[in-house]
Amino acid sequence: MKAMEEKILREGQILPGxxxxxxxxxNQQIDTEFLREMAEEIATLFKDCGATKILTVExxxxxxxxxxxxxxxxxxxxxxxxKTSNVDGEILSAPVHSYTHGTDYNIVVSKSYLSPxxxxxxxxxxxxxxxxxxxxLGLINGAGATCVGACAAIEKRFQGGGDMLRKMGIRLESxxxxxxxxxxxxxxxxx
Amino acid sequence: MKAMEEKILREGQILPGxxxxxxxxxNQQIDTEFLREMAEEIATLFKDCGATKILTVExxxxxxxxxxxxxxxxxxxxxxxxKTSNVDGEILSAPVHSYTHGTDYNIVVSKSYLSPxxxxxxxxxxxxxxxxxxxxLGLINGAGATCVGACAAIEKRFQGGGDMLRKMGIRLESxxxxxxxxxxxxxxxxx
Numbered sequence: 001m002k003a004m005e006e007k008i009l010r011e012g013q014i015l016p017g018x019x020x021x022x023x024x025x026x027n028q029q030i031d032t033e034f035l036r037e038m039a040e041e042i043a044t045l046f047k048d049c050g051a052t053k054i055l056t057v058e059x060x061x062x063x064x065x066x067x068x069x070x071x072x073x074x075x076x077x078x079x080x081x082x083k084t085s086n087v088d089g090e091i092l093s094a095p096v097h098s099y100t101h102g103t104d105y106n107i108v109v110s111k112s113y114l115s116p117x118x119x120x121x122x123x124x125x126x127x128x129x130x131x132x133x134x135x136x137l138g139l140i141n142g143a144g145a146t147c148v149g150a151c152a153a154i155e156k157r158f159q160g161g162g163d164m165l166r167k168m169g170i171r172l173e174s175x176x177x178x179x180x181x182x183x184x185x186x187x188x189x190x191x
Numbered sequence: 192m193k194a195m196e197e198k199i200l201r202e203g204q205i206l207p208g209x210x211x212x213x214x215x216x217x218n219q220q221i222d223t224e225f226l227r228e229m230a231e232e233i234a235t236l237f238k239d240c241g242a243t244k245i246l247t248v249e250x251x252x253x254x255x256x257x258x259x260x261x262x263x264x265x266x267x268x269x270x271x272x273x274k275t276s277n278v279d280g281e282i283l284s285a286p287v288h289s290y291t292h293g294t295d296y297n298i299v300v301s302k303s304y305l306s307p308x309x310x311x312x313x314x315x316x317x318x319x320x321x322x323x324x325x326x327x328l329g330l331i332n333g334a335g336a337t338c339v340g341a342c343a344a345i346e347k348r349f350q351g352g353g354d355m356l357r358k359m360g361i362r363l364e365s366x367x368x369x370x371x372x373x374x375x376x377x378x379x380x381x382x
């Protein structure tokens with residue numbers, strides 16, 4: 001998505017630890033006009049995938065997943081990072097390692113919201129080493145549901161997660177694919 | 192909002208600790224069709240408030256804030272519960288006590304996303320004792336910005352936060368106002 005690459009070049013900042021800061025439009029402040037464009041692109045890319053539900057993980061995946069769900073007219077489900085007092089009953093759980101925060105945690109979702117009949121599209125803001133998507137896959141598999149695809153707003157391809165998912169046969173569409181950071185410059189890839 | 196009251200009566204569950212579980216449509220799974228209705232209601236209620244930005248707090252406020260931002264065509268900003276490695280530079284911080292989780296934490300936002308000229312509409316999924324909104328007000332005041340209103344999808348009025356905000360002169364619009372839980376029944380209020 002050319003507009004995403006241009007937005008990253010205009011507003012993104014490279015921070016230490018190969019972190020791309022896009023808080024001005026994607027994961028702290030949300031540029032809703034641009035979010036709508038992203039969501040329409042996702043709806044177009046996945047229009048024939050038969051998804052019955054979008055799955056993401058809190059917190060920064062929620063905005064883009066919600067916008068995509070609005071554009072595709074399907075419900076959105078977000079996994080929580082801890083079992084909280086308003087997730088009761090039977091839960092599905094999967095472990096995740098956070099690259100950004102350097103911590104391990106479990107993601108959980110109420111079993112009642114993910115059924116064997118669900119065809120699930122995973123959506124997140126970033127795809128780096130793929131840990132969040134692997135956790136979401138764990139939840140989908142735990143429910144006996146089917147994963148019909150994955151979509152990241154921004155894939156940092158040099159961190160390997162995207163290619164791992166592709167090798168697993170998962171249909172992955174990233175709105176922008178970054179092949180490298182060179183000094184203060186972002187280098188895009190197209191596959 | 193009559194549709195919200197009906198939705199709560201159909202899908203809400205009262206859990207111990209006066210917690211209303213609405214995970215089936217609002218804060219774990221998101222019913223995007225209904226979310227769009229909520230967002231349009233918020234846009235109508237606040238159409239003349241002059242808001243330049245919506246402010247919420249992660250995680251469960253993000254979906255409704257994003258939908259409201261899309262409906263009002265203004266950016267959405269979400270405060271984070273911890274300073275993370277992708278919130279750099281100068282930050283604004285305010286303390287919050289979580290009723291649901293029984294913990295205290297700080298919410299933070301990059302100073303660069305909230306300016307003295309901003310007119311801020313606070314949006315969240317729940318309003319109980321008002322701690323989250325008070326934290327958001329702390330961020331708005333810290334930035335020298337102006338609060339033009341507050342909107343909760345569901346206000347538990349018997350927990351006092353809504354009336355506290357009203358006494359402070361803040362324009363509060365709650366899509367549903369619960370005056371009490373009586374056994375397994377939800378009793379609504381209209382003010």
